[in-house]
Amino acid sequence: MRAVRLSALLAAATLAAVTGCADKSDAEGGAGDAIRVTASDDACKVSKPEFPAGHVQLAVENKGSQVTEVYVYAPGDRIVTERENIGPGTRVRINAEVKAGRYEIACKPGMKGEGIRQKVTATGGSAKAKLDPRLEKAVAEYRTYAQAQADGTLPKARKFADAVRKGDLEAAKKAYAPSRIGWERTEPVAESFGDIDPKVDFREDGLEKGQKWTGWHRLEKSLWHDKKITADDKELASQLVDDLEDWRGRVGSAEITPTGMANGAKELLDEVATGKVTGEEERYSHTDLVDFHANVEGAQKSYELLKPVAAENDPELAGELDRQFAALFKKLDEYREGDGFVAYDTVGDSDRKDLSDGVNALAEPLSRLAAAVVGKK
Incomplete structure (x- = not known):
């Protein structure tokens, strides 16, 4: 979910400062064979427009005045x-x-819009490098996990949509948060397709010019803010199910790699930092902690599957990740209520700060997981 307002950007800046410290000395040590990406408020400079296919490392420096993000896009804006x-x-x-x-390599100052893009080419034949059998197993098991999450989401989404179509406000509210858990656990896979996430999970302030607002959060606003279900909402509920069916059908063809799994785990923590901790994600329903927990679960799943290799290459990092995942789940357990969590608008500023600190403590070592998977420190 890409919508980010000022408060979310401030939280992102805090998290970036933490993660940046871990990577800064490495980047300053010389880019070597890495592709240098220099981002600013009005430019995205790439040192190598052409490079060999295979394992690629980007050495990114943000020289701008805004928080930015960097993407590598395949044709069709597949991430x-x-x-x-x-x-x-x-x-x-x-x-x-x-x-x-x-x-295309894109830099997005302010973490919004289409970004400033540079065309690049990865060269080489179709020969595939031999992958550690443990990593092959991790990729296969993660694909099975992602498919299971998508498969499990559809019955819950249909239950939610049925309640909306019946005009049952309370039943729809009750079904809303559970319908999102599988998506939140595996969101990087869904986002990799480029076109599904904007349809189902965008906030109103994340829309591009001319884009129609559809999906979960449009219905969330109707249920909690407008307190009514319209004929248009009923159509949107049906569209949501159709879009999620599309997502489920594509999971089997998703490009999944060990580094992609590691980067995806970090992306899930970024989602927590920019949306859940700030209360931006579920601003009407205040079910942020349900999403928060699902994001962390998804990140942990990737880590656990990659851990045999990561722990061998960097045992200290694996130990730190074990501790920080356990600590963050322990913090979240303090807010459990029944089968779910308390409404986030009941969580005070000091407690939100404590949760944010837990996210930051996990995000820093998690940002180094991809390097550990490929044996680079």
């Missing part, structure tokens, strides 16, 4: 990899597996 929350003056490294072909 190959991304990194959000890159604060001013911050340097980070992004590891990814890239096939031969044409791509």
Whole structure:
């Protein structure tokens, strides 16, 4: 979910400052074979417009005055990899597996819009590098996990949509948050397709010019803010199910790599930092903690599958990730209520700060997981 308002950007800047410290010395140590991406408020400079396919490392520096994010797009704006929350003056490294072909590297000052783009080409044949069997297993198991989450989402989404179509306000409210859990656990996979996320999970202030607002959050506003269900809402409920069916059908063809899984885990923590901790994501329903927990669950799943290799290459990092995941789940458990969580508007500023600190403490080591997977420190 890409909508970000000022308060979310401030939270992102705080998180970026933390993650940037971890990567800064590495970036300053010389880019080597890395592709240098220099972002500013009005430019996105790429040092190598052409590079060999395979394992690619981006050495990103934000010289602008705004928080930015960097994407590598395949044709059709399919996301190959991304990194959000890159604060001013911050340097980070992004590891990814890239096939031969044409791509665009985009910098997005303010984390909005289409971004400033540069065309690049990955060269080389179709030969595939031999992957560690443990990583092959991790990718296969993650694909099964992502498919199971998509499959499990549809019955819950239909229950939610049925309640909307019947005009049952209270039943729709009750079904809303559970219908989103599978999506939130595997959101980077859904976002990789480019066109599904804007249809189902955008906030009103994240819409591009001329884009119709559809999906969960449009219905959320009707249920909690407008307190009524219109004929248009009933049509939107049906469209939501259709769009989620489309997502479920595409999961099997998603491009999933070990570094993509690691980067996706970090993306999920970025989602927490920019939307859930700030209360931006579920601003009408205040069910943010349900999404928050699902994001962290999804990040942990990727980590656990990659852990055999990551722990071998960087045992200290694995130990830190184990501790920080456990600590963050413990914090979240304090807000449990029944089968879910308390409404986020009942969580005070000091408690939100405590949750934010827990996210930051996990985000920093998680930003180094991709490097550990490929054996780079």
